[in-house]
Amino acid sequence: MSRILIIDDEPSVRRALRRILEKSGHEIEEASDGAAGVVACAASEPDLIITDIIMPKMNGIDAVTAIRQAHPNVRILAISGGGNFEPQSYKPEAITTSAYLAAAERSGADAVMTKPFDRAQLMEKVDALLAPRV
Helix, strand or coil: CCEEEEECCCHHHHHHHHHHHHHCCCEEEEECCHHHHHHHHHHHCCCEEEEECCCCCCCHHHHHHHHHHHCCCCEEEEEECCCCCCCCCCCCCCHHHHHHHHHHHHHCCCEEEECCCCHHHHHHHHHHHHCCCC
16 A cells, blocks of 8 residues: 654554554555664655654654655645643643644645544545545
């Protein structure tokens, strides 16, 4: 199927995404931060990139910008929970999450999703992004 690069600093998120996407037949590569993701994109030329926004070293906004400049045709899905993952304080629609995802779209992401999301939501976005462009 398609080659997908997952860029996320949380190993558990990368593992979960990998499991879901591999079950759908996709080939997966992983990077643990934006800088590593930019390098991996240049080396493997994926069909789709799924990137977190809040990461150390290079955040997802800067990674999207760099990737979009170097690889204008790669599809990019930005994901974020706004950095507020403590169960007591998690608010999926927090202003920070919305602001991060809006910035990702302005930087060149083709689509955005708020964490957490389920398998069906993820696959709907992935399938739409990988569909042939008309």
